Amino acid sequence: MGTKLFLTFVKRQIDSVVLLFSAFRIRVLALLNTLSGLSSLSVFLILVMDFGFQLSDQNELLFSNFILYIYFYFCIDILLRLVLDKNWFKYFVSRPFDLLIFTPILGLLPTLPFFSLYLISQGALFFICLGRIGHISKLLELIKVKPAQLFLFGFLFVIFLGSLLLSLPVSTTYGSHISYVDALFTSFSAVCVTGLVVNDVGVDFTYFGQIVILLLIQIGGLGIISFSILLSLVTHKKISLIVSKGYQASYATFSLNETFKAILFIFKVTLFFELLGAALLYWGWQGQFDTVNEGMFYAIFHSISAFCNAGFSLFSDSLVSHALHVPTVMTISFLIILGGLGFPVLFNLFYYQHKSYFGVRIKLQTKLALYVTGLLLVIGTLVIYLGEFNGALSGYSLQDKFLLSWFQSVTSRTAGFNTMNLNYFGGHTLLMLMIFMIIGANPGSTGGGIKTTTFGLIVVSFWSNLKSSRHVNLMKRRIEEKNIVEAFSLLFLAILFIGLFGYGLFLIEKGSFLPIMFEVVSAFGTVGLSLGVTQELSNGGKILIMVLMFIGRIGPLSILYALSKPKPTVNYAYPKEDLVL
Numbered sequence: 001m002g003t004k005l006f007l008t009f010v011k012r013q014i015d016s017v018v019l020l021f022s023a024f025r026i027r028v029l030a031l032l033n034t035l036s037g038l039s040s041l042s043v044f045l046i047l048v049m050d051f052g053f054q055l056s057d058q059n060e061l062l063f064s065n066f067i068l069y070i071y072f073y074f075c076i077d078i079l080l081r082l083v084l085d086k087n088w089f090k091y092f093v094s095r096p097f098d099l100l101i102f103t104p105i106l107g108l109l110p111t112l113p114f115f116s117l118y119l120i121s122q123g124a125l126f127f128i129c130l131g132r133i134g135h136i137s138k139l140l141e142l143i144k145v146k147p148a149q150l151f152l153f154g155f156l157f158v159i160f161l162g163s164l165l166l167s168l169p170v171s172t173t174y175g176s177h178i179s180y181v182d183a184l185f186t187s188f189s190a191v192c193v194t195g196l197v198v199n200d201v202g203v204d205f206t207y208f209g210q211i212v213i214l215l216l217i218q219i220g221g222l223g224i225i226s227f228s229i230l231l232s233l234v235t236h237k238k239i240s241l242i243v244s245k246g247y248q249a250s251y252a253t254f255s256l257n258e259t260f261k262a263i264l265f266i267f268k269v270t271l272f273f274e275l276l277g278a279a280l281l282y283w284g285w286q287g288q289f290d291t292v293n294e295g296m297f298y299a300i301f302h303s304i305s306a307f308c309n310a311g312f313s314l315f316s317d318s319l320v321s322h323a324l325h326v327p328t329v330m331t332i333s334f335l336i337i338l339g340g341l342g343f344p345v346l347f348n349l350f351y352y353q354h355k356s357y358f359g360v361r362i363k364l365q366t367k368l369a370l371y372v373t374g375l376l377l378v379i380g381t382l383v384i385y386l387g388e389f390n391g392a393l394s395g396y397s398l399q400d401k402f403l404l405s406w407f408q409s410v411t412s413r414t415a416g417f418n419t420m421n422l423n424y425f426g427g428h429t430l431l432m433l434m435i436f437m438i439i440g441a442n443p444g445s446t447g448g449g450i451k452t453t454t455f456g457l458i459v460v461s462f463w464s465n466l467k468s469s470r471h472v473n474l475m476k477r478r479i480e481e482k483n484i485v486e487a488f489s490l491l492f493l494a495i496l497f498i499g500l501f502g503y504g505l506f507l508i509e510k511g512s513f514l515p516i517m518f519e520v521v522s523a524f525g526t527v528g529l530s531l532g533v534t535q536e537l538s539n540g541g542k543i544l545i546m547v548l549m550f551i552g553r554i555g556p557l558s559i560l561y562a563l564s565k566p567k568p569t570v571n572y573a574y575p576k577e578d579l580v581l
Contacts (some may be wrong), residue, residue, distance in 0.1 A: 311416020
């Protein structure tokens with residue numbers, strides 16, 4: 001009996017120790033994840049400073065010592081994780097980049113004198129931190145970052161990561177000197193799917209650099225949230241509460257499961273149309289390239305760039321050399337329109353047509369987006385056709401005039417490709433193009449601008465006000481007042497940001513009014529059309545355009561919401577009083 005009690009006592013003590021160790025292990029891993037996120041951010045910041053700026057010898061020494069300190073920290077971090085983990089093989093399978101912790105040993109080998117310990121440590125830490133991006137979200141959750149701020153941080157993180165990759169010698173062709181500011185500008189333009197470039201993408205960048213740009217375009221077009229959800233699905237990783245809220249806020253879904261379905265639909269649609277577009281372009285460009293691989297790469301690049309409404313082209317003249325090539329014009333137009341329609345519209349139309357889903361109706365937002373998009377395409381084509389009939393389009397046949405007008409109408413709202421030199425257009429046509437760029441594409445799309453539904457709602461509200469209607473009604477639906485306020489707020493913010501950044505650019509750059517304002521509007525609308533100002537910008541002007549592209553891609557209201565502190569709701573209201581307007 002005594003032996004049995006003793007064994008029971010020992011078993012309970014062992015269980016207590018196991019529980020204590022398990023709790024200790026959880027706490028230690030949580031601490032390590034937080035420190036890992038902080039260290040990863042520090043490494044990326046140091047690499048940006050090291051690549052992007054000419055540092056003094058003292059700062060170079062400080063940075064090199066800091067990199068080595070962080071390297072030693074990761075050695076301790078990985079060692080502790082191995083001690084706490086029962087299966088080392090499973091650990092390195094799930095974190096293969098952690099194996100790079102051993103690569104700096106190569107710098108000590110006498111047979112590899114061209115490797116320095118500092119350079120190898122930089123490369124090893126870069127990839128180790130890349131594999132620990134998830135720990136950064138733990139750090140952000142700890143400091144109570146809002147979902148909107150997390151969304152902004154994700155975009156900025158990808159942009160700076162892309163700038164580092166584009167700064168590498170392997171990304172640029174021999175003899176092409178690209179400064180870090182230019183690499184950062186290209187990364188901003190790609191992630192914000194704008195298309196403004198200071199370098200010739202097809203000449204100055206190698207295949208590696210062009211692939212990096214293509215990945216940045218794809219990530220920026222579909223959104224950081226979409227890719228992080230897809231990564232979570234593939235790796236079967238748990239999603240933190242703050243990230244989950246960010247997903248649902250971005251896609252207006254009620255549950256994470258519903259968000260997963262929406263994201264999977266987005267990727268399926270994107271893959272289908274981009275592959276279809278690439279196939280059509282490859283077929284249309286038969287005989288134009290020396291090798292099959294080159295033709296396929298050009299077709300894939302331009303298909304993704306068109307669907308994401310990015311406007312990046314590997315041709316030095318954009319699509320001017322293909323201005324009258326019907327397969328190219330119609331395929332690119334088809335991709336731009338589909339990408340600009342927005343995934344909520346495509347999602348709604350798909351389930352409305354699907355016979356297995358009963359009771360699904362076409363939403364008001366879908367109808368408004370389709371009506372406004374169609375109307376703007378027709379109006380834009382007519383404005384360019386009639387306005388430039390005896391101007392920039394003179395000398396072309398009627399069919400060619402219509403084809404050129406159609407494509408510029410399609411691309412002017414958000415895409416950024418051009419089949420004509422816009423400097424030949426008259427001021428009246430350029431003014432209309434600027435209005436189209438401000439309007440932009442549909443909500444939830446790969447395009448920018450204040451969005452077609454915002455413009456449509458402003459027009460309907462204005463018309464209702466002229467008729468002295470008590471409510472704003474549209475297609476037998478009453479519009480919420482908060483939507484009307486948001487629509488006019490977006491228009492006001494668009495004009496405000498365009499005015500402020502235009503004023504700043506006039507102070508920095510030397511140029512006439514129309515080209516600079518056209519550049520500013522193009523950057524805000526994430527369009528990418530230019531009158532030749534982009535390549536002439538100073539570093540200060542490039543920074544202004546980068547910030548404006550970012551504001552245009554994220555949205556002015558989203559930027560202000562992320563940076564503002566929410567006020568507590570109150571349960572009282574002040575007395576009303578009318579004003580004379």
